[in-house]
Amino acid sequence: MNKLSKLALSIGSVPAWAFTTGIVLAAESVKVNPPKYSVVSVGALLSGLVSAAIIIAAILAFVYLVWGGLNWLTSGGDKTKTEEAQKRITSAIIGLAIVAASWALIQLIANVFGLNFQEGITIPEIQTNK
Numbered sequence: 001m002n003k004l005s006k007l008a009l010s011i012g013s014v015p016a017w018a019f020t021t022g023i024v025l026a027a028e029s030v031k032v033n034p035p036k037y038s039v040v041s042v043g044a045l046l047s048g049l050v051s052a053a054i055i056i057a058a059i060l061a062f063v064y065l066v067w068g069g070l071n072w073l074t075s076g077g078d079k080t081k082t083e084e085a086q087k088r089i090t091s092a093i094i095g096l097a098i099v100a101a102s103w104a105l106i107q108l109i110a111n112v113f114g115l116n117f118q119e120g121i122t123i124p125e126i127q128t129n130k
Contacts (some may be wrong), residue, residue, distance in 0.1 A: 050106060057099045065092035 068088030075081035110116065 053101050054099060055105075058096065061092050061095035061099060063088060064095065067091055 014020075068085050071088060072082060072085035075085055
């Protein structure tokens, strides 16, 4: 057999191996409960994302506030460093105020529409006939 026919035979046998099956040892279907902290609905996912975003924003604003305070302490009386630290502290306080206001607005909207972000938002589903 020449090299070309060996190559054609080996390339041609690859699809044949792809369609062969071995012995399948299948078990009966087993019911698996969802994990304890899994997302079971879009509303629960949205609720978790909103809560996580507010917590992360508050932590970042607090870290920025501490960073500004440390910059002020280490400015050594330099006017430009002190002003920069004061701007950073002011920005952090404004950021905390925005986070607090957004949390209050979300709670107000939730109360008006009867939603509960701690338990997850219930989103109406379309009923289908089966």
